[in-house]
Amino acid sequence: MALRVFKIGSQWDEEEIFDRIQKGDEKALEAVYKKYYRMMTKLVITNSGSEDEARDVYQDALVVFWQKARSGNLVLTSKMSTYIYSICQNLWRKELDRKKRLSNEEKDSSESIDMDKPEREKIIAQCMNQLDETCRRVLMYYYFDEMSMQEIADKLGFANTDTAKTKKYKCKQKLDELVKGQYSEQDFLD
Amino acid sequence: MENFELIDKFIGGHLNDLEKQEFEQQLLSDPVLQNDVAFQKQIVEGIKKARISEIKAMLNQVPVGGAVQLGLATGKIITGIIAVGTITASLLYFKPWETTLPPNEKLEIPKAKSKKEDPSLNLGKAIIAPKENKITLTPIESKAKKEVSIPKSRAVQPKIEVIDPTEEINNSDVKAKSHSDNARAHVEASHIAVETNSSNSKYPFHYQFKEGKLILYGNFDKDLYEILEVHGDSHAVFLFFGGNYYSLKDKQSTILPLIVISDPQLIKKLNEYRSR
Incomplete structure (x- = not known):
């Protein structure tokens, strides 16, 4: 049988996904990862980042999100995607700063690095x-x-x-x- | 290590203010304790890093190529279905691989019975077939063709042509703007309304199509579920849950048990689509 598949993701609503992440459900984190992948990686790719860097930043952001959600202290006052997006922004900004600093350090060779x-x-x-x-x-x-x-x-x-x-x-x-x-x-x- | 628990709580930030103050004072005057704390901090950091690596490795296994938009309105699936149907029906009717139409064929504007059956819908979007047709017709025939859509006799029951998934999978990086590319753009953002009902003990693992919605009976909280809708020679709907596929009969409104699919070829094909 030849197939045309309409691919559809989870039917969970956002509140339920967040609730599951708070309870440590890794499947829910996977669903979030998949759901916002394009949106989040686009942020980095359109701001001088490579696809690998974009994926790294997004994964790091989700790790932060996971840890905060698991702590029980996180109360979402915005959409989950908005919150994760802001983490991505901060992480990518830090990474760009780090790159810039590293570039300057290479020129100055003033700071020692813990090898x-x-x-x-x-x-x-x-x-x-x-x-x-x-x-x-x-x-x-x-x-x-x-x-x-x-x-x-x-x-x-x-x-x-x-x-x-x-x-x-x-x-x-x-x-x-x-x-x-x-x-x-x-x-x-x- | 004598101070194991104390150091552990200090590093984890689990000491209260007074305990923390006392510990920090002790730390200032005890070089051995300083070494222990420094060592334990490194270890805890290493454990955290191991967990982060594990989570990231887990995320790397998640297929993101066909990233989907969730929470779309049900209407979008209808749009997607209609778009695919329109494209394929148009292709079948206009048959761009044929060079002429019968010279005396009378073209009439069909009266579609329903929105879903009307193949003229979305022609503005599904433009491939008419465009190709325009190239192949004589000017007079071409003009007539552009003004109308499809004869009723053919339009009412458009045969939805089949797009071979194997070809798509094998040639996923084809650059040409083929009709399947356009179709894919419509279908990836589709949605079916689904409800779950875990309160009915009579139906521990069942399903039902009712009033345009799919109702899943049983405990579907423990894992993600996905609905795969298929348009080929026939229409079919599948449920993916807990690592298994289940075929859903969407034409029946009675409550039916979910029966796992065991056909390895079908499973393989569905897996290929899910992993895209």
Whole structure:
């Protein structure tokens, strides 16, 4: 059968999508990403940015939006797209400033750059990958998503909050040991 | 680490003002504690970065090529459908690949029975077929042709020509302004009114077409759902939900169970469209 498909997105309304993002529903974030992709990337592309930069900025903006929504402190007083758009604008402005500054620094060579930082980040990322999936989730949900122990227990199927708390402590200890094994603590101090 | 919990709360901003003040005073006079805090800050930063990378990787998997406009009025889908129907019916009627019309054919202005059936609608937008026709006709015939649309006998039941999706998928970067390009511009912004009803325990996973709307019965809160509407030799509507496709009989108004599609070829074809 030859097909002509009318592609249609989610039927969720904006309020419902936002509610789901607040509850940590990643599918809802994906829907938002898809929905506003052209609008948001156009902002960067029409302001001296490449498509890759546009995608990066939009993704960073959604990460910020996700974190703010998850914190429970964000009350939308405008349309969600307007809010995300303003984050994109700010991020792209910062990026343009950074580029400009970098260009000047190259000329002046006056400021020193911490060359070890990317290396440290790489080490920590590698150590994170050595943890089992549950540990990774517990730590990311706690430190980035700022989930409560109850939320973590519910999401990962732990018996109760005590289990979640113990797991988080052990996982963090494990990560600390792994990182220390790669580098002495002194290496992490500026 | 003795101060593990305390450092954790300090970095996470979970200490109250008094606790924070005391901790900062302790920090000033304790170099070991300073080292611990600096180390933990790096670790927490690394965890956050890992999560950001994960979210961004997840977003990178989301197909955005066929980005859609949500929340469009139902009328737009009708416009899209009519536009496609018009284009294809026009192409079929005018047959631009043929060089002449029958010389004595009497052309009449058809009386369309309904908006949907009237193929003359949107001719201003769907201009490809008439334009091509104008080139191929003799001047007199051409003039007559431009003033009228399509004979009633052919207009009432326009056969919606089929646009082979495989060709579109394989030649998605074709630059030429073909009729399918114009059609696509209309159809991508379409919309079907959908309601969900999770309160009826009698219908845990069912659907119904009622008064022009699609009603989905069951719990559709746990995942996104998408409606795919198909126009080919026949009209078909599909639901994509929870990683599965379901065929929807839009001509029936009774409540029917949702039955998952298992035909791998059809699934593949629908997947190709969804991923665009």
